[in-house]
Amino acid sequence: MKIRSLKLREAHKPPAGGGGDGRPSLCSVLWDQQAHHLVTASSSDPAISIHDALLPSSPPRILRHHRDGVTALAISPNSTCLASGSIDHSVKLYKFPGGDFQTNVTRFTLPIRALAFNKSGSMLAAAGDDEGIKLINTIDGSIARVLKGHKGSVTGLAFDPNGEYLASMDSMGTVIYWELHSGTTLHTLKGIAPNCGSDFSVINVLSWSPDGETLAVPGLKNDVVMYDRDTAEKLFSLRGDHLQSVCYLSWSPNGKYMATSGLDRQVLIWDVDKKQDIDRQKFDERICCMSWKPIGNSLAVIDTAGKYGMWESVIPSSMKSPTEGIPNSRSNNSNGLLLFDEEDEEDEEPSAAGSISDPGEDSFGESGPPCRKRLRKKSTYDEHWEEDDNDELSSPPKPKSRKGHHDKKKASDNGHEGLGSIMLSARSKMQDAFQPGSTPVQPGKRRFLCYNMIGSITTIEQEGYSHIEIDFHDTGKGPRVPSMTDHFGFTMASINENGSVFANPCKGEKNLSTLMYRPFRSWASNSEWSMRFEGEEVKAVALGTGWVAAITSLNLLRIFTEGGLQKHVVSLDGPVVTASGFNDELAVVTHSSDCLPSGDQVMAFTIFNISKSTKAMQGRLPLTPGSQLMWFGFSEEGLLSSYDSKGLLRIFTIQCGGSWVPLFSASKVKRSDESYWVVGLNMTNLFCIICKSPDLFPQVAHKPVLSLLNFSIPLASSDIGAETLENEFILNYTHLSQIHHKMEAAAQAGNDVTSLEDDAFNVEAAQDKCILRLIASCCNSDKLARATELVKLLSLEKSVRGSIKLVTALKLPNLAERFNSILEERLLAEKGPKDAPALNIKDTASTSIAAAAMAEKRTEAIMTSTTPKLSAPLFIKKVKSQEGTEVGSSDKIDEDVNPSIPNVGATKFKDQKNAAEANGGGEIKKRGHVHELQSECPSSSFPKSMDNPEKIKNAGQAHRQPPQRPSNPFLKSAVK
């Protein structure tokens, strides 16, 4: 290997004593990202020099802000900000490349030894002789965290390019891996590097490879040792011709090469993959800092005398350029938000363009600087987001705004505004995709991938694989599913009676995103299937009867059949939040836009009917301001529901033309030390797991037990102090409207609605009971008008009479009178239309006899039918007619009212009510509507009161059982 000489130029005066004989000082050299400028500093000189790389002859710009030697330099990844640390205990920030002093970011009590920006530039780590490493938010200069754990002074800091870890090294040779997310120590490697003691011209450094997979640390045997990113295990070492220990090392931008400088005053260039040195250079002084030029094939070096130089063409032209194929960090792939990627690229364009247009750039013979740069930037931002998620730290200072909307932030950000901060605010609030019923990853603990009313899927990660177990709550019903070993690392799952679906995000290039379906029972032997997604990542999965849905990072909804047939691929409106399936229906929640300025998320839901291939419903998903969606799914009855982080459960009902109704509010029931983890709900109860704070989710270890909670609508506190009754009142109405809706649907489909009617009757009876109690409490607090309104809502005649008795007992004769008149009015209204059609439509004797019979048997009828209310709305008539039939004279009346109905049709129905409903779907609808809207109209009437068998018995004619009842008008005479 030839030895070339390298011309060094003085940048910093050597320390007092003159010449090269003085104490060696620790000098630093740094390239900016565009390779326009080179920054140097020396621990014996308070000045920082910014040299223009394009005009080497022009004098450097000198920054004199420190009062003592500068020991550490760092440039933010977007090259807009320079940080320096000094022996004078301060860390200062400058604009770059202008060099305007911006702020003193922090002060220590002892000298600073190391500085590092994270890859997004949002965070600066500073450390030195003080005991803690400070993580500083560069936007506002706040200390995000102080990491304590080193015994000696910290001399090396390095952020993992993937933004998860920080590695630090102290003068005693101890390396600590910190997890940035939690601030905890992951690994402590003691004494793996030389102990430099108190000589601060020699410091221990460490450096992550650009892909973040390995950490390079100077070893004890004059070598460089590589440690694994995750396990901190020793991977290999670069050992060769260094005669003394390595004091500085630097990865080439693509991570293929490494420059190391030793105490033996030589610099070696290594091919890391081959673990071989490829070039070396001897210097007069020890080289204490090196920096690869980000663009091109050269290395900047600075020695302890403060002389710097440029080693051009470091890597022989026969080998790959040190900047070729700069790796993307691996998290790049995991980012599914296309929207933001685009924004990034857009944003990077100007700078990339700038570098192309720069004539000085071309001389470095780069194959394609702009696209490489863009690539790199992109990964920077990806990093940034991931980090923001974890740390909620802020973004890089970026003095020049490129986009108009950035200006908004200017004032608040103290001039440091920038794209990053905007993206941060958006990113930190737009929640990631999640699976309903899953719990977060906890190291070393089993967690739920899915927990619903049917069963649970749990997983625990072991070395290199996961162990998945599937359990059914009802062990008798569900099959016994053997536990499985999962080599994919599934993070999403869903389970129903028929099968389970799993999916994993992609991790790097070799581990593609996979979707797997396992049926629980199948006649075919190998009916498990899996799909792989290239360049796309599954974000959410859902299961229904006979279909599997997966929503991917490309906002595609993919529907597969149970057998694995790819049936539909649909593009969704936005990035998915979550999805849930129930029988034929699939509901998907997507982000419909960025967060509002208030920080509220904007989400939309879509319901698809998979078997019919239709879109059943679409709309906005309401969220409590400032909350996140926590759970999303269907109730046992198939109603869509959501639960947000503020503890509000909403259910999508047909009330008010299809609205989300808040049915449960945790703040109403909550004891302060509990939180509710929703699993499911039915019409009357919420099924949840109660977690004692501070836990927000259940642990697998103690098998969680479901608790039933009653719904509690967030009602205003009323003056009658009967909140539970008012709650019950609204719930009953919701329930009732639900039943009517179903009845309508069933009737339209020609199904039997008898059982639904029984339900409706029960609910109505319960509702009347509740109303009566409400009337009592209204009377007690002297709200007579409200009591009167309530009486009008009673559905059973008996209840109205009860209410009269009640107010009489309460000594409110006025009210009793009023109630009486209400009752009379209703009876009248009920009677009128009943008789009217009979009289009007059929003049035959038979009808009038029937009507007369009815009139007779209504012993309690107060008014005669002399004033039939023909003006009553249609639905009243309908109800009346129905009632009339119920009274039991016969179907005739029914037929009379709707003579157009063919008898054949009528025979199908088991009772008159059915017939009535079938006869006039429209009217029924209206009637349902009346119930729903709680119309004060008395016509909500007494449809049930007439069910009373007594009355039927009272009928002049023997009333036969419905099935045998003649459905033919001709049989009238027979009844007569």
Add this chain to the structure above:
Amino acid sequence: MAVQPEPDYSLFTAQEIEFVAEDELIEIVPNMRMDPLNLICGDFGPFLPQIAARVPLWLAVALKKRGKCTIRPPEWMSVEKLTRVLEAERDSEREFQSLPFHYVEISRLLFDHARDDIPDIYMVRSLIEDIRDVRFHKVQSSLETFDGRTSAVQIKSLSAMEVNIVRPFVARALQSFHKLDSLLPDTDSMPNNQPQEADKAAKGRRVLRGR
């Protein structure tokens, strides 16, 4: 139930007491779906998977044996509760801590049939044994204070099993005292037909009448 003042008192065997204890209610978490059970002692259920229900112990054990449920140990059967009870038992000379009347039987049944449902079963088991020993020791020592003048014994919060063990001895002893007393001339002031107190399930006061 009144104990007949006859030489051979009607005693319960441990099994019989256990049988009685099986009527105590306990919470289970079923893993099956079942309609409500309408039993003479009441209606239980409906049973829904993973949702706790309260049933008699015998039913819980029967379901458990069939693998249809897990039993949730009662609140007092936790290590910290029992530790506290044990300390209190040791601290007070004569007082008995309030524990369920059938605590011995319930814990025994659960140890036998639902050992996998009790967290820290060994700890719980040894604590309960300790408590039982301490309490029984207390009963014995309080019995030692019997003398000729004792006509009744009152111990509060004694459990079924404990009272069952000491019942024959106490009854016989008191009776013998009484007999001896009545042998003494002119001291037999006690009328023969002193109102007989019922043995109120051993919790209350029992007065034994000699003849």
